[in-house]
Amino acid sequence: MDFKLSALTKSIWVFHVSAGSCNNCDIEILDLLTPRHDVERFGIQLVGSVRHADALLITGAMNKKAVVRMKKIYEQAPKPCVVVAVGQCALSRHLFRYSYNVEEPLDKILPVDLYIPGCPPKPEAMIDGIVKLVNKLKSKK
Amino acid sequence: MLNIIFNYLIFPGFLFSVCIGLIAGWFDRKVTARLQWRKGPPWYQNFADILKLLGKETILPSSAKLTFLLAPCLGLASLVLVATILGRNIISPSQGFSGDLVVVLYLLVIPAISLILGASASRNPLASVGASREMKLILAYELPFILSIIAIIIKSGGAIQFGTILNHQALFGSNIFSWSGLIAFLVSVLCIQAKLGFVPFDVSEAEQEIMGGVLIEYSGLPLAIFKLIKAMLLYTLPVLLIILFLGQNLTMLSVIGKFIALLIVIILIKNTSPRLRIDQSLRFFWRIPTLLAILAVILGYFGL
Ligand code: SF4
Numbered sequence: 001m002d003f004k005l006s007a008l009t010k011s012i013w014v015f016h017v018s019a020g021s022c023n024n025c026d027i028e029i030l031d032l033l034t035p036r037h038d039v040e041r042f043g044i045q046l047v048g049s050v051r052h053a054d055a056l057l058i059t060g061a062m063n064k065k066a067v068v069r070m071k072k073i074y075e076q077a078p079k080p081c082v083v084v085a086v087g088q089c090a091l092s093r094h095l096f097r098y099s100y101n102v103e104e105p106l107d108k109i110l111p112v113d114l115y116i117p118g119c120p121p122k123p124e125a126m127i128d129g130i131v132k133l134v135n136k137l138k139s140k141k
Numbered sequence: 142m143l144n145i146i147f148n149y150l151i152f153p154g155f156l157f158s159v160c161i162g163l164i165a166g167w168f169d170r171k172v173t174a175r176l177q178w179r180k181g182p183p184w185y186q187n188f189a190d191i192l193k194l195l196g197k198e199t200i201l202p203s204s205a206k207l208t209f210l211l212a213p214c215l216g217l218a219s220l221v222l223v224a225t226i227l228g229r230n231i232i233s234p235s236q237g238f239s240g241d242l243v244v245v246l247y248l249l250v251i252p253a254i255s256l257i258l259g260a261s262a263s264r265n266p267l268a269s270v271g272a273s274r275e276m277k278l279i280l281a282y283e284l285p286f287i288l289s290i291i292a293i294i295i296k297s298g299g300a301i302q303f304g305t306i307l308n309h310q311a312l313f314g315s316n317i318f319s320w321s322g323l324i325a326f327l328v329s330v331l332c333i334q335a336k337l338g339f340v341p342f343d344v345s346e347a348e349q350e351i352m353g354g355v356l357i358e359y360s361g362l363p364l365a366i367f368k369l370i371k372a373m374l375l376y377t378l379p380v381l382l383i384i385l386f387l388g389q390n391l392t393m394l395s396v397i398g399k400f401i402a403l404l405i406v407i408i409l410i411k412n413t414s415p416r417l418r419i420d421q422s423l424r425f426f427w428r429i430p431t432l433l434a435i436l437a438v439i440l441g442y443f444g445l
Contacts, residue, residue: 004196010189038179040170043186051200051360054193078198078360 008054008080009134011043015053015077019070019106021060024120025087029057031123039127055082061089061096062106074110082113082133086126091115153228155221162372163187165404169375172408187372191365199361205262212262213359213366216255219248220373227380230303231391237304242294245303245381246287249336252370253279256355259367263358271354274419278335278342281426286332288434289325292441293385296321303384310388317386321440326386328430328437330403333378334410335422338371341414342422379403 018026032039033046047053050073060066074083085106088094096102106112113136116129148154166187174181202209223245230237253275260272293316294301297309316322335342356367383399417425 004192007189007192008196011186011193035178038174038181040174040182041180043182043189049357051358052356052364054197076200078200080197 005137009137011045012054012130012134013045013047013052014055014057015047015050015073016057017059017070017073019058019060019066019090020063020102021087021089025059025089028120028123029059029086029126032126037123037127039130042130044130050076051078053077053081055084057084057086058090058106058110059086061093061099061102062104062109063099063101064103065101067104067109070109082137083110084114084116084129084133085112086116087121088117088119091117094119148229149221149225153232154225157228158221158224158373158376159369162369162374162376163191165375165379165400166372168401168404169408169411172405173412176412187368191368194361194365194368197361199363200358202263202265202358204264208262209259209358210363212255212259213363213370215258216252216370217366217373219251219255220370220377223248223377224373224380227303227377227384230307230384231380231396234304234307234391237302239302241303242290242301242306246290249377249381250279250283252374253336255370256367259359259363260355260357265358268355268357271357275355277419277423281423282332282335282342285328285426285430285434286336288431289328289332289437290385292321292325292434292437295438295441296444307384307388307391315387315389319440320445321437322386324433324437324440326382328434329382329385330406330410331430332426333382334407335426336378337374337407339407339411341410341417343416375404379407 016026016029031037032044050056056074056077058070062070074081083106085091089096090106093099093102093105107115114129114133116126118125121129150156164184164187167182167184170186171181171184226237226241226245230241257272257275260268260275293306296316296319297306300306300309310316317326356364359367379400382403383396387399
């Protein structure tokens with residue numbers, strides 16, 4: 001069991017879901033792959049299909065239409081799969097919290113494992129978050 | 142009997158070729174990263190990926206479960222056989238059987254067919270787009286690839302056995318140092334790029350447009366097997382090229398050196414070219430490489 005866990009923490013494949021974000025968070029996520037931050041050092045890769053994913057990076061304010069798709073995508077991901085909420089929007093709906101079509105924050109919809117605050121969060125903050133998540137997974141065993 | 146099982150499962154077969162293939166895959170990622178001024182993953186990265194995939198849930202489509210699961214196994218089994226035949230031939234060229242070149246050519250198509258089968262069994266529309274592209278790609282590259290191998294066969298006096306081809310090269314120098322051999326080598330390097338599914342010929346798996354294409358519905362164990370197939374292709378295809386074109390000096394060190402040199406060529410092509418559309422790749426393969434391969438056959442016929 002332990003063996004699998006250490007393999008999992010060394011090779012996290014990430015699927016990126018935008019649930020109505022302003023696109024800034026998404027750009028910051030793409031920054032992680034650039035030469036300056038290069039998360040491939042840690043085996044983190046962006047994958048194209050949710051079936052390959054180990055982590056869902058969710059950005060955006062969860063509008064009504066996105067919520068339905070979000071649940072579907074989460075169901076399609078092979079477990080174990082962690083959910084990471086990136087950005088203030090995904091955490092708390094941010095400045096859209098009184099909006100007519102944004103009803104619930106993300107953690108009322110899906111079990112969120114990691115919150116990364118910021119508008120948009122810095123790439124360093126995301127790497128820090130991932131490290132914390134890996135440590136948490138390791139201590140939980 | 143025990144010897145055969147050992148050969149198939151451990152030494153030049155499954156275990157050995159998978160390990161070399163995964164390390165070659167890491168080499169590919171590392172060189173790619175260095176070319177882009179990144180640091181790149183650690184050496185055990187691909188092993189960790191495979192181990193992790195083994196621990197993940199496997200999701201099956203509601204239809205055609207058996208085909209979906211058996212397709213990757215089919216590809217893997219045939220590739221292991223190829224790796225075994227090639228490995229045995231490098232160790233002791235006289236032990237092959239007549240026609241093993243033809244057998245290897247057939248077996249090398251099966252991984253692509255297994256991809257098509259698996260993708261079609263998953264019933265995903267994007268996967269079927271990927272499968273149809275893969276099918277067209279096979280039609281495109283198989284013609285120049287086989288023509289360039291025919292040039293080699295003609296050069297070595299009609300031999301369809303690796304042992305004879307290697308002997309011929311040991312006597313008269315590597316095939317690549319003749320005009321027909323050089324042209325055929327260039328053509329087959331391009332075809333190998335397509336067989337490996339690398340840029341510029343990765344339309345069937347295009348991550349950005351059809352999200353992994355043929356592999357889109359695969360997860361867990363079958364996905365791990367497909368990753369192993371990719372890794373083993375990265376080992377078997379350069380070795381095939383070494384046997385056919387660079388077979389003069391087959392000591393351990395020179396084989397490793399040639400293998401790494403070929404890998405670097407493949408990786409450089411991968412990193413310096415953009416993706417071609419499927420119609421462009423088809424047109425490309427049926428024009429320039431096919432003509433070049435025909436030229437190689439003619440030159441080979443006249444013994445150049
Ligand atoms: S958190 Fe800020 S940057 Fe990110 S999607 Fe929301 S508004 Fe945009």
